[in-house]
Amino acid sequence: MLVTWKYRPRNTFIQRLDPRTSFIFMACIILALSILEIWDYRIVLPLFLLSLTLFLMARIEWKDIRRALIFIFILVVFIVGLNGLLSGRGGPSSVIDPNSPVLFNVWMVPVTVSKAWFAINQIVRMLTMALLAIPIPYTIDPNIYGTTFKRMGVSDKVSFTMDLAFRFLPTFARDLTITMDAQRARGYEMDKLKGGLIAKIRRLAPLIIPVTMQSTVTGEEVIDAMDLRAFGTAPRTWLKKLKYAPRDYFIIGLGVAIFIICCVLKWGFGIGGFIVPDFFLKAVTG
Amino acid sequence: MNDKTTWEFGTRQVVYGAIGAALYGVFSWATNIFPLPAAGNISFRPAVAVLIFFGVAYGPWVGLLAGLIGNTIGDALTGWGLYWNWSVGSGLMGMVPGLIMASLNDFKARPEIIKAVGWGTLGIVVGMLFASLTEMFTGGIDLSTAIVGYFTPAVIGNVVVTAILLPILMIAFAGVAARRGR
Numbered sequence: 001m002l003v004t005w006k007y008r009p010r011n012t013f014i015q016r017l018d019p020r021t022s023f024i025f026m027a028c029i030i031l032a033l034s035i036l037e038i039w040d041y042r043i044v045l046p047l048f049l050l051s052l053t054l055f056l057m058a059r060i061e062w063k064d065i066r067r068a069l070i071f072i073f074i075l076v077v078f079i080v081g082l083n084g085l086l087s088g089r090g091g092p093s094s095v096i097d098p099n100s101p102v103l104f105n106v107w108m109v110p111v112t113v114s115k116a117w118f119a120i121n122q123i124v125r126m127l128t129m130a131l132l133a134i135p136i137p138y139t140i141d142p143n144i145y146g147t148t149f150k151r152m153g154v155s156d157k158v159s160f161t162m163d164l165a166f167r168f169l170p171t172f173a174r175d176l177t178i179t180m181d182a183q184r185a186r187g188y189e190m191d192k193l194k195g196g197l198i199a200k201i202r203r204l205a206p207l208i209i210p211v212t213m214q215s216t217v218t219g220e221e222v223i224d225a226m227d228l229r230a231f232g233t234a235p236r237t238w239l240k241k242l243k244y245a246p247r248d249y250f251i252i253g254l255g256v257a258i259f260i261i262c263c264v265l266k267w268g269f270g271i272g273g274f275i276v277p278d279f280f281l282k283a284v285t286g
Numbered sequence: 287m288n289d290k291t292t293w294e295f296g297t298r299q300v301v302y303g304a305i306g307a308a309l310y311g312v313f314s315w316a317t318n319i320f321p322l323p324a325a326g327n328i329s330f331r332p333a334v335a336v337l338i339f340f341g342v343a344y345g346p347w348v349g350l351l352a353g354l355i356g357n358t359i360g361d362a363l364t365g366w367g368l369y370w371n372w373s374v375g376s377g378l379m380g381m382v383p384g385l386i387m388a389s390l391n392d393f394k395a396r397p398e399i400i401k402a403v404g405w406g407t408l409g410i411v412v413g414m415l416f417a418s419l420t421e422m423f424t425g426g427i428d429l430s431t432a433i434v435g436y437f438t439p440a441v442i443g444n445v446v447v448t449a450i451l452l453p454i455l456m457i458a459f460a461g462v463a464a465r466r467g468r
Contacts, residue, residue, distance in 0.1 A: 005362065005363070006362065030424060034423045034424050068364070079427075083428065083431045083435070087428065087430070087431075129424065133368050133369060136362075137363075142362060157295060157300050160300055160304075161303040161304045161355060162355050162358075164300065165303075165305075165307035165355050166308075167304075169311060169359065176312055198446075198450060201447055201450045201451065202450055208332055208335070208336065208451065208455070209458045211309070211312075212309060212339070212455060213459065213462045216459065217462065219301050219305050223297050226297050226300075231300075232296060232300075
């Protein structure tokens, strides 16, 4: 069992971006869609296409991302989409319009045109946000998470905790593998845990306890080493340097501009609320 | 067991926060490879018991950082993206039980174990409630979907795992701490 990061150097535009840019751009889009409660397809659809473009520009191989995409797709379609289609809840009250034509009934629950359009909107809206979140582990080097958060204003200690956690990971994964092998040599069957649910969970203890306890012992040694080097007595310097390039300013500017435009449209012109377009109404009602 | 200062944030908290986060990430990832059978959309994540143990043993900052960063690591390892609200929810799940760290003296004593499991359950409820309710804003889902589809399955799975594994972890830790002498 080998811990492998999803990150690989790919030499793409997205990967050349400063990691802070990815986080800031994603925050702008999520805030625009969620805080401002944007439901209008004329805004949601262009943002979805923009997210999709950036996602494709990351050039992540299908075999790498297939599992994540299937998981997200099932979650969005079956939990969020079906809920929107049947209940119409989760959005503005105008979705549950009593005058909206009924398309069909599911177990006595009427599925109206506005509910159907809302479900589509909801799926597209969530995918817009997910397509920005998914590429992050694939495109940002795990070694620079600590530096990234430090440069985004997080304290030295918290950033260093993050940095240290990423460094500990291969060690603990190795410890887990060694423990698993040692327990198997004693007859422990990881793949065939027998008994009821509680017994199965309890039988994970021979794996979890040794690794966790060993880590607490390791921790004391690391604390001693860090204290001897006077950790935390003065501001830290960071080995990795991050520097914004023109492309970063462009992407951050784009994200901020999208957020401001959404604010102006929503609060200045009242555009962005939920509407059922005529073409959809005609298409589904004939 | 430790210096009993609940809100201190020094080298010890940084190191154990990092260790807790790495363990939470590794165990989350391992149970993705070997999923435990469950009903419906309830999943059992033994990593949660480890997270709550770190909160109980080392305090609220360690629990918060272990959950916050550990969930980010788990997402990074499995490749599911980055979802800040679930990371903050995991952080709260570790932080709340950390509030009783200073009041625990004997990790082998039954009343203290019961107290830790109780606070762990509270942490799970608070953390998962935060994550599920913020999905209403980030995902646009309604309250019933947040409660039925997200909150309830997460709480059931995590509470079962915590009730079983946290006492074992605490008793094992009491032995290790006694041998280490600090």
